[in-house]
Amino acid sequence: MTQEPFGARLRRAMDTRGPLCVGIDPHASLLTSWGLNDDVAGLERFTRTVVEALAGRVAVLKPQSAFFERFGSRGIAVLEKAVEEARAAGALVLMDAKRGDIGSTMGAYAATYLDKDSPLFSDAVTVSPYLGFGSLRPALDAAEISGSGVFVLALTSNPEGAEVQRATAADGRPLAQLMLDHMAAENEGATPLGSVGAVVGATLGDAGVDLAINGPLLAPGIGAQGATPADLPGVFGDAVRDVLPSVSRGVLRHGPDAAGLREAAERFADEVRAAVSDG
Numbered sequence: 001m002t003q004e005p006f007g008a009r010l011r012r013a014m015d016t017r018g019p020l021c022v023g024i025d026p027h028a029s030l031l032t033s034w035g036l037n038d039d040v041a042g043l044e045r046f047t048r049t050v051v052e053a054l055a056g057r058v059a060v061l062k063p064q065s066a067f068f069e070r071f072g073s074r075g076i077a078v079l080e081k082a083v084e085e086a087r088a089a090g091a092l093v094l095m096d097a098k099r100g101d102i103g104s105t106m107g108a109y110a111a112t113y114l115d116k117d118s119p120l121f122s123d124a125v126t127v128s129p130y131l132g133f134g135s136l137r138p139a140l141d142a143a144e145i146s147g148s149g150v151f152v153l154a155l156t157s158n159p160e161g162a163e164v165q166r167a168t169a170a171d172g173r174p175l176a177q178l179m180l181d182h183m184a185a186e187n188e189g190a191t192p193l194g195s196v197g198a199v200v201g202a203t204l205g206d207a208g209v210d211l212a213i214n215g216p217l218l219a220p221g222i223g224a225q226g227a228t229p230a231d232l233p234g235v236f237g238d239a240v241r242d243v244l245p246s247v248s249r250g251v252l253r254h255g256p257d258a259a260g261l262r263e264a265a266e267r268f269a270d271e272v273r274a275a276v277s278d279g
């Protein structure tokens with residue numbers, strides 16, 4: 001059976017479960033504050049708690065691969081299990097791996113995250129286009145085949161990003177705009193939403209670029225990095241309805257209590273709904 005495209009599945013998940021992505025970022029400091037050891041057993045317990053509390057409720061879970069990779073193969077095994085269990089509970093899994101390389105190597109990353117037969121197969125993956133948008137072609141093609149999605153960095157939430165992303169490209173456009181225009185071309189004609197998303201930080205004040213890519217806009221930076229759901233209309237303007245806000249530490253700090261995690265996620269989703277309907 002052909003998988004329904006990611007954009008359509010995401011739109012439905014956001015409508016039914018609420019417009020929120022919760023990041024699974026097992027920082028050493030969070031493991032400690034949850035009363036866990038900073039080891040594989042702690043990682044496993046932390047991840048299982050988040051998945052059990054939230055995978056049946058939130059639209060998207062976004063594990064940050066680095067926090068699992070730092071434990072080597074046993075950390076990756078925890079990540080594989082989390083992806084499988086979160087998807088089985090109905091959450092879409094966005095693997096935050098931020099991969100980017102020459103096209104031939106990008107093919108191997110695509111096989112890792114976007115091929116149905118891979119143990120790390122996810123609903124979507126984050127990638128960097130700053131080796132040239134065309135270097136992402138293997139990932140874009142693999143996503144189309146498996147009905148998965150690709151989130152491409154455009155304007156990241158960190159202040160250092162601007163020196164690259166707002167630099168002027170050869171044709172006079174800001175580099176981020178050039179990338180967004182490539183994304184819009186990939187999503188042309190898709191309904192209700194394309195499967196190529198952009199990453200645009202919620203911390204930016206006013207994005208200052210044209211965000212009409214007909215695809216989802218992942219907005220990290222809410223919570224620990226200082227942005228709030230109320231900032232979203234100012235950053236995204238008319239595109240705010242396609243925004244998928246992402247929160248990691250702002251939710252995770254309410255663990256290990258499952259009810260605390262759920263309440264925090266619900267509160268953020270409610271605040272996002274209110275901000276979007278006012279915006």
Ligand SMILES: O=C(O)c1cc(=O)[nH]c(=O)n1[C@@H]1O[C@H](COP(=O)(O)O)[C@@H](O)[C@H]1O
Pocket residue numbers: 023025064096126155156157158199200201220221222223224225246247248249250
């Ligand atoms: O792609 C991302 O998710 C991402 C892009 C970006 O521009 N900024 C950003 O913070 N992120 C990720 O989003 C998460 C933010 O975590 P918190 O600041 O704890 O909510 C981290 O996993 C970051 O790696």
